[in-house]
Amino acid sequence: MTLEKLGTVPLYGVGARVRVRRAAPLGHIRTPFYIRGHAGVVERICGAFPNPEELAQQRDGLPAQPLYRVRFRQKDVWPGYRGGASDVIELEIFQHWIE
Amino acid sequence: MRKETGSYQPYSYFQLMEISLRELLVEKGVVTEDAIAGAMAAMRERGPERGAAMVARAWLDPAYKARMLADGSRAAEELGFEVPGLRLIVVENTSDTHNVIVCTLCSCYPRMLLGLPPEWYKSRPYRSRVVREPRKVLAEFGTKIPPKVQIRVHDSNADMRYMVLPLRPAGTERWSEERLAGLVTRDCLIGVALPQIPKKPKSRKS
Structure with missing residues (x-):
């Protein structure tokens, strides 16, 4: 499945600073609560995948959403994080979860 | 709750659901018992x-x-491993970076490549703690990461799966590929352990 075939254009490039939406919709959500509202940097673009929230409702999940690998600084994510200042956590964030 | 007697244990809700679904699929000819x-x-x-x-x-x-x-995924196929549907990202440990894998939402794991995940990988304590206190959790596995080494936690929360490429231990120069592979345990590939050269047993001769 390529981005070209689907015609889904990634809005953000590698290195872009992005923020995860702070929202709490019901359903099958692949964006963990702990990362909502936090900002990180796009580490890579993984491709485009059918929206899992739609798939869970027996729909086709199309158009596929670009999926980003986003790197967050641990000390931004967890108040009082004890560990190296350079420690990071990376997650996959769908484009519709980026604001 | 009804008190059960003897060693009989009633099925749990999810066990019952799995059995019902499986029997239905077989009954309707979608799959066969043999295929399962x-x-x-x-x-x-x-x-x-x-x-x-x-x-x-x-x-x-x-x-x-x-x-x-x-x-x-392509590198796995290159060695003859069939990994249908697997989208694998390999993350490399270096002298400055240590990687560790988790799935906080469920138990995503590159099963096509590593087989079934260990029980602890699926447990709530591992999934909730390794993201916020990775150094402490790694230390509990006996893996002490120096403070100056960056730790990268990878939450496999969506479509990709992850595997760690550990650092090759010093003292393994001239080792054969097979012997090197013997150093790489499941836990090394998840990132909670480092490859260890087995200590030579003390023998009277040497």
Whole structure:
């Protein structure tokens, strides 16, 4: 499945600073609560995948959403994080979860 | 709750649901009992040896390592491992960086390559703690990461799966590929352990 075939254009490039939406919709959500509202940097673009929230409702999940690998600084994510200042956590964030 | 007698244990809600669904699928001819048994046997057969073989090859062949970091699934297929549907990202440990894998939402794991995940990987304590206190959790596995080394936690929360390429231990120069692969355990590939050269047993002769 390529981005070209689907015609889904990634809005953000590698290195872009992005923020995860702070929202709490019901359903099958692949964006963990702990990362909502936090900002990180796009580490890579993984491709485009059918929206899992739609798939869970027996729909086709199309158009596929670009999926980003986003790197967050641990000390931004967890108040009082004890560990190296350079420690990071990376997650996959769908484009519709980026604001 | 009704008190049960003897050793009989009633099925749990999810066990009952699995059995009901499986029987329905068989009854309606969607799958056969043989196909299910075959798939389960194939799953049990797959083990971390596959990932270990990839790591050993990468340690010996820089060109393979570059291909593996660019496209993990294709690198698995290159060694003859069938990994249908797997989108594998291989993350490399260096002298400055240590990687560790988790799935906080459920238990996503590169099963096509590493087989079934260990119980602790699926447990709530591991999933909730390794993201916020990775150094403490790693220390509990006996893996002490120096403060100046960056820790990268990878939450496999969506469509990709992850495997760690550990650092090749010093003192393994001139080792064969097979012998190197023997150092790479499942826990090394998840990132909670580092490859260890077995200490030579003390013998009277040496």
